Amino acid sequence: MTQLEELLATWIPQQRWFAGKGLPVDTVTVEEQHVIIPGVPGLRALVVAVGQGGVADRYQVLLGLRRAGTLGSDLRHASIGSCELALEGSGGTVVRDVYDGAHDPELTGLLLQRLAEDGSGRAVRFRRLPGVAIRRGLRSLVLTGEQSNTSLVFDEEYILKLFRRLWPGHNPDLEVTAALAGSPFVARPYGWIEADLADPHTGDQVPTTLAMLQEYLRSATDGWVLAATSVRDLYGSPEIAPADAGGDFAGEAERLGSATAAVHRDLARALPTDVLSPAALAAMAGAMAGRLHRAVREVDALAPYASALRAAFDAFARLDAPLPVQRVHGDYHLGQVVRTDGGWVLLDFEGEPAVPVAERQRLSSPLRDVAGMLRSFDYAARHQLIGHPRAPELAGTARAWAQRNREAFSVGYAYGGGIDPEKHQTVLRAFEYDKAVYEVLYEARHRPSWLRIPLDSIAALAG
Structure with missing residues (x-):
């Protein structure tokens, strides 16, 4: 294991969204590491395979990066640890503080901006539904009650659901909600974030939903x-x-x-x-x-x-x-x-x-x-x-x-x-x-x- 994988092997089983509680963790492997925001502070989307009892499940970790020793008190509760990470665009490494980036509004605000722009990167793609406009510059707050995913509320206007357990393909939540767009009985969808994920059976790269943005229902x-x-x-x-x-x-x-x-x-x-x-x-x-x-x-x-x-x-x-x-x-x-x-x-x-x-x-x-x-x-x-x-x-x-x-x-x-x-x-x-x-x-x-x-x-x- 790399230093990062060692940290994740301790941190992931403690998270509410981890589905393998009660079973020992045999292996932790970072399969993909997509840079969303380069530099420091930076943000990466990790696809992490956790092996238990001969079966590997994949999870999404939104990894925040700061210079070693600079993690503020407002983010220490989200800390994963410190480790050496490869620098973008070079073969060198540097020690960084790493943490759950979902809790960093400075970085997640840029996710909202990318969704508003409907931008397509090489690995991680930001998609906006046709005919909708997304406000920028809103501050996020992580909801505390969810079990299997993590949701961020942006100024009580939008909610961004990060899917933690990953399976290749379009998440049914996005597929169905988009099909029902305009219905008064569902929260309005605005967009989604996706990346390609290898199908474990065929090896084919399949577009896979990492997150979806919807209307936040204030009076709910x-x-x-x-x-x-x-x-x-x-x-x-x-x-x-x-x-x-x-x-x-x-x-x-x-x-x-x-x-x-x-x-x-x-x-x-x-x-x-x-x-x-x-x-x-x-x-x-x-x-x-x-x-x-x-x-x-x-x-x-x-x-x-x-x-x-x-x-x-x-x-x-x-x-x-x-x-x-x-x-x-x-x-x-x-x-x-x-x-x-x-x-x-x-x-x-x-x-x-x-x-x-x-x-x-x-x-x-x-x-x-x-x-x-x-x-x-x-x-x-x-x-x-x-x-x-x-x-x-x-x-x-x-x-x-x-x-x-x-x-x-x-x-x-x-x-x-x-x-x-x-x-x-x-x-x-x-x-x-x-x-x-x-x-x-x-x-x-x-x-x-x-x-x-x-x-x-x-x-x-x-x-």
Whole structure:
């Protein structure tokens, strides 16, 4: 390893966006080092391969450079260390302080300027969508809540999302958001940054999205926060029915359902659609059954429900009606939507960052997204009961809140022109079970105290 790679081997596993937590890091290799801003202070885009258990995942590191010993107090929290780096345009090296450049507004402001200019470098390219203008000279601030990516807000006008986990190809978030440009239900896209990345299978250089710039929604409130507040208010007066509580969320759930249907309609118009053949349907059901099999082997508590889950997947495989498929969100839940002054807006069409781009681009039934949101209502209702001294007493209230909002969302979705979930229960049940199985595995591995949430939901669905 070089000195830089040694520093990264210590720093990367500590970052929120690192997907390999809990596993030892075997190798760290800087595959690409693109100079975006030469000199000092300087900025480079690194593609770093992290090997774990025989598998290498690629990550983007936006590397800031300063002269050794000159890193200011405002950037020390982003420090990676000091090491020798090659000088641009010469064969020599020099010691530099290196740090996470996303936290340096002096440098990130130049990213915004390059996007405004729609400039194309040899390696890193800055693209602006046609017909948009981008203001320059704005100061950035890194948001602190994200897990898998890093977002910079420029003076509450733009948000630049840096994709940390890299897969060759155009990121679905950019692809889908650009296709929906002009919709009131998505944040307006402005541009993106890309570079070529080698396909690990073919070796071909593939244009790959490093970051995307969108409108920042100043008045937005996270959907999960709104739902959790509604639940908390209800738990304060559990003798009141959810419909009579002051913080009733059902109206918002219905409006969210209508917004979701509108986005699905727009996606079907803008991007490819298809109808699954019986063989493709059987393959999808088989994949669901395979995930269940693996989950049962790992989580004993799931075994009592395995036969009911398999029956749902088998019924899905035997559908006698065509199943229309299209591009969907792919990772839809209350944390992926925000309520603004103008209504609901859907975010983060990236899908699951741990899955290759080609898989995230596969067509699916829009009921997959519906199922994800229905599961999210269950989580919003039940997660506050973990460790709650009155959990047994409030369990019925949690179920009532979740059911009311599940029904309201489904009504809104059908009213908004989507597939009526009530008339397609076989498909919806299979997707919801499949999502719950995923949740069981996730909670067993990462949050064992939350395992009862998906297990209780499966028990209720199977009952």
